[in-house]
Amino acid sequence: MRDEAFHAAVMARGHDLPGRLGLTRIPARRGGPRANIAPGVPAVGTVMNLNVGQGFCSPLDVRAATVKSVGAHIVVMEDGSNPPGGFTTAQYDSIAAAFDTLAFPAVAGNFGAPLDVDANGRVVALYTASVNDLTAPGSPSYVGGFFYSRDLFSTASCAGSNQGEMFYMLAPDPTGAHGNLRSAAFVKGVTIGTLGHELQHLINASRRLYGAGGPYALEQVWLNEGLSHVAEEEVYYASSLHGPGENIALAQITANATQTDRFFQFAEPNFARLRQWLLRPDTSGPFRDADRLSIRGATWSFLRYAADRKGGLESTLWSGLAFSPDTGLTNLANRLGTDPRPWFRDWTVAMYTDDAVAGVDSVYTQPSWNFRSIYGALSYGGGPAGYPLGVLNPANGVAASSTLSAGGGAVFVRMKVPAGAFAGLGGTSPAAFLPLAVVRTK
Numbered sequence: 001m002r003d004e005a006f007h008a009a010v011m012a013r014g015h016d017l018p019g020r021l022g023l024t025r026i027p028a029r030r031g032g033p034r035a036n037i038a039p040g041v042p043a044v045g046t047v048m049n050l051n052v053g054q055g056f057c058s059p060l061d062v063r064a065a066t067v068k069s070v071g072a073h074i075v076v077m078e079d080g081s082n083p084p085g086g087f088t089t090a091q092y093d094s095i096a097a098a099f100d101t102l103a104f105p106a107v108a109g110n111f112g113a114p115l116d117v118d119a120n121g122r123v124v125a126l127y128t129a130s131v132n133d134l135t136a137p138g139s140p141s142y143v144g145g146f147f148y149s150r151d152l153f154s155t156a157s158c159a160g161s162n163q164g165e166m167f168y169m170l171a172p173d174p175t176g177a178h179g180n181l182r183s184a185a186f187v188k189g190v191t192i193g194t195l196g197h198e199l200q201h202l203i204n205a206s207r208r209l210y211g212a213g214g215p216y217a218l219e220q221v222w223l224n225e226g227l228s229h230v231a232e233e234e235v236y237y238a239s240s241l242h243g244p245g246e247n248i249a250l251a252q253i254t255a256n257a258t259q260t261d262r263f264f265q266f267a268e269p270n271f272a273r274l275r276q277w278l279l280r281p282d283t284s285g286p287f288r289d290a291d292r293l294s295i296r297g298a299t300w301s302f303l304r305y306a307a308d309r310k311g312g313l314e315s316t317l318w319s320g321l322a323f324s325p326d327t328g329l330t331n332l333a334n335r336l337g338t339d340p341r342p343w344f345r346d347w348t349v350a351m352y353t354d355d356a357v358a359g360v361d362s363v364y365t366q367p368s369w370n371f372r373s374i375y376g377a378l379s380y381g382g383g384p385a386g387y388p389l390g391v392l393n394p395a396n397g398v399a400a401s402s403t404l405s406a407g408g409g410a411v412f413v414r415m416k417v418p419a420g421a422f423a424g425l426g427g428t429s430p431a432a433f434l435p436l437a438v439v440r441t442k
Contacts, residue, residue, distance in 0.1 A: 036155065037164030039119040042067045042075060050162050052079065052130040056150050057158040065126055071096035073104040075120065079128035083177040087127070087184055095191055099125070103196040106238035107203070107231045112319040114203045115210040117152060118164030123202065125195060127171045127187075129178050137179030144194035145169040147201040149218060152209055165206060167198045193232055193266050200231035200322070207323040219321075220328040221291050222407075226299030227321060229270050233304065236266035245308060247355075249370035250377050271378065273297030274371075278351070278388045285408020286344065287329060298408065301366075305347045308367040310336055345435040348410045352389060357441050364439075404434075414441075 038048055046067040053061035069076040069092040076092050087095070108114070114123065125145075134143040151162045169191060172184040204224055208216040219227075237243050240262040242252060253263040274297030277284060284290070286298035307314050320335045332340045346363045354366040355373065372387045379385045391412040404411060417423045 036162045037118045037120070037124055037151075037166065041070065041120050041122065044068065044070060047080075048077070050077075050126060050166075051160050052126070052128050052168060053160055054130075054134070055160060056148075057160045060160055061130065063128065063130075065128070068092040069096040071100045071122070073108075073122055074099045075122050075124045077124060077126045079126060079130065079171065082127065082129045082171045083173045083175060085174040085184070086172040087188070091184060091188060095125075095188065098192050099195055102238055103192050103199060103235055106234045107196050107199045110234050110315045110318045111200055111203045111227070111231065111322045112207060114165050114199070115206040116165070117206065117210060120164070122165075123199070124162075124164060124166035125169050126166060127169045129171045129173065131168050131170045132173055132178040132180065132182060135180055139180065142170060142180070142182070142190075144190050145198055147198040147205070149201075149205045149209075152206055165202055167195060167202070169194065189265065193235060193269070196231050196235040196266075197228040200228040204322045211323050213325065216325045217327055219331070220289070222287060222289060222295055222299055223321070223328055223331065225291065225296050226286070226303050227318065229273070229296060229300035230303050230307075230318065232266055233270060233300070236262060239266060244304070244314065244368045247367060247370050249373035251373075253374065254377075268378075270297060270300050271371075271374065272380065274301050275375070275378075275380065275388050277301075279390050281348075281351075281390060281410040281412065282404050283409060284405050285410065286347075288405060288407025288409075290407070295407070301351070302344065302347050302408075304368055305350060305366060306332075306336060306340070306343055309343065309346075309363060342435075344408050345437065348408075349437045349439065352391075352412055353439055353441075357439060360439070 036048070036050065038046070042048070044067050047064050048067075049062050050065045051060045051062050053059055064080040065077045066080060067075055068078050068087070068089065074096050076096050078086065078092075118124075131143055131145060135141065145167055147167050150158050150160055151164060151166050153161050153163075155161050155163060170182060170187050172187045173180065173182040174184065175181070201224060204219055204227065208214055208218055218224075240253075240259055242248055246252070253259050253267075273293045276292070276294035277286075277298040280294070281298075284292055284294040284298065286295065286302040288295050307317055310317060317335055321331055324331050324335065326334055329340060336343070350364045350366050351371075353360045353364045355370050357364075375385070375387045377385055389412060391414050393414050415423050
């Protein structure tokens, strides 16, 4: 299971730093006390001294890193202090090839290419055991990698910057020297999805900081994370040859071993996050100003719903959200061309009615995914498979209550009302703005 906590902390640290600390962008002629990402396309074997420290600008942890493979859009590097038994040259080359042919076109094709501040036309992926060290020994979770917006600022104002577009990636550790066994096969299996996720963060930050009219404020964490989960979904579409609007169901993802592998590699993690919201939709929502798995899953699902409902060229929506002077709900409103709050209500209804209630209006459907079909075959933690939406089922004449979270929390109540009888819905101090929806299912 991927550990999102450190990743969320990194995103939060960088959110408002450009304005709060007065950080400066990278000048055309750069200099500094150490050799950070060198301008131009490096040759295999080139060594650079890169900071892998976890603080935003300090303290530094500079390590010698060697270029292992150079692709059309990526430079793959290895921390010289990594444990033995890491990737082979062939494996590094295959990672570069997969990024070039799958992750980069799928993500950059939808969100726009990142701005090139280090003048090499590529992003740097540094496989470093410093990422492994972020996970406690024996933990069932792992940190797959992260993007740090600090690297887009000059060393003059942020000494920890590597002055270029880069990602920090989990390294193979086949003997568990850093507390957990990480086979090369496991790390390779999660690397392309992680790179796709982090690439959206890089695109979002670099275009806001260096694009025409900028610099603009960095995106709020909840929406930025939701967009990166959309990026993972776009990698799934590209790898599986399925696409939005197909109402993908169990039959499609189990059609053959390749389709099943693509689903679990690139799409299932979003289902796992969304499941956390479905289990307790009252405790969080898709636009809550916090970072939890349930919020990430709900935000991804809403963004998918919004793109399907809006129609048109998806890349226009995704790139517009990524390169915008606005953030959060204002960004969504301006890119969707409408107040998104009624759409959040309709999405919530659709999470119950889609592929379950016949004859509902299209705004109460999920055109891209048949969630009930797929969850019907997914089992988590040894528990039973099935659609995990938490629904209250009060007995006739018995009251049921729930407290809703801010940011789009919801409660689902299923009631059977006998002919000629009434059911009431209310509270001790019901909010005037609380939207309600009543759906007749029989």
